[in-house]
């Protein structure tokens with residue numbers, strides 16, 4: 001790992017990732033022939049965007065400036081000029097972020113000040129405040145990556161972006177009622193989907209205890225079959241729209257096909273993938289959201305096998321595999337099947 005940030009090259013892609021996962025992201029990009037380079041903690045650069053979006057990248061932008069150094073004013077001016085020069089008809093959503101490391105996080109205040117200064121220099125009618133609207137509005141997501149060594153400006157079409165959160169750091173407010181931190185992983189996963197579970201939907205939650213995911217689904221109005229040999233939170237176990245099947249997910253079969261299959265089982269990734277493939281093959285669920293644990297050192301070969309199992313044996317389509325902001329040694333898989 002370079003001790004200080006290496007300057008990304010304009011025209012290449014700058015990817016952010018969870019600190020400590022740079023080598024996994026590098027390997028994915030190398031396997032895709034994208035000529036990666038480790039720039040520093042939590043940052044990797046590559047040529048182009050691989051056809052299969054990299055699982056270990058949180059966000060990616062095409063680099064449009066060299067590393068900008070100097071006074072805050074001169075950096076803001078250079079960044080604003082670079083944004084203005086980007087030829088696009090759509091609006092801009094400008095987001096400053098720091099790489100997610102203790103060292104770079106010392107720059108948070110600087111990043112906030114830079115974002116405000118750059119926005120102040122751009123025509124207000126072309127700026128979009130709400131990143132959630134960026135996709136529908138055809139906006140260009142402009143990323144100002146603020147590191148102790150300097151600032152890099154990058155851009156990506158919001159419709160192509162891996163994440164709409166600055167640098168892929170999707171912070172979720174911890175819901176007051178939520179029984180576990182895991183609930184935030186689910187909310188982040190649902191945030192990126194075109195469809196979300198809602199009123200009247202039937203969901204199966206494999207590995208549901210203590211009930212963070214089940215609670216979030218119930219609060220959205222869904223009915224949930226929670227499958228786990230462990231106990232659920234008492235208020236969930238007694239909830240009229242929750243049915244607890246206190247058994248192994250490997251032994252469970254639904255009485256009829258359901259809308260959504262959720263899975264956060266703490267179990268071996270390939271066996272979980274085979275179980276999810278069985279659900280796909282038998283047409284037991286329409287949508288899939290699964291958190292796959294990857295505690296092993298060599299993660300990419302396992303991920304490949306998980307993908308192949310879900311697609312090849314399970315017939316799951318539109319498979320997305322992402323290490324989300326709230327994922328640790330794990331990735332979140334989403335997919336669907338035609339009815």
Ligand SMILES: C[S@@+](CC[C@H](N)C(=O)[O-])C[C@H]1O[C@@H](n2cnc3c(N)ncnc32)[C@H](O)[C@@H]1O
Nearest residue numbers: 182207209210211212213230248249264265266
């Ligand atoms: C990370 S926790 C799930 C947390 C849950 N999503 C939540 O939001 O509260 C993993 C769960 O997987 C369950 N588990 C492990 N093996 C299982 C199996 N074979 N069948 C069902 N659940 C299993 C464990 O009992 C544990 O409750």
